[in-house]
Amino acid sequence: MSIQEIEAEAKKLPVSELDGLVNRLIDFFHECWDRQIETDLDKGRFDSLFDELEQEYKQGLTKPL
Secondary structure (H helix, E strand, O other): HHHHHHHHHHHOHHHHHHHHHHHHHHHHHHHHHHHHHHHHOOOOHHHHHHHHHHHHHHHOOOOOO
């Protein structure tokens, strides 16, 4: 099924069901995003950023929130 077909079918839904679909899609998107972050963490893609942040902290360049 194409995106255009899904969109066409979604337009046929009553607002209450469309709202439920949107919420499910948002939840699904967040789950995918969380998995991607976990994968990136496991592969060390944030290591250099963490090192930089740690150096800034040690140099007193950070402020408490």
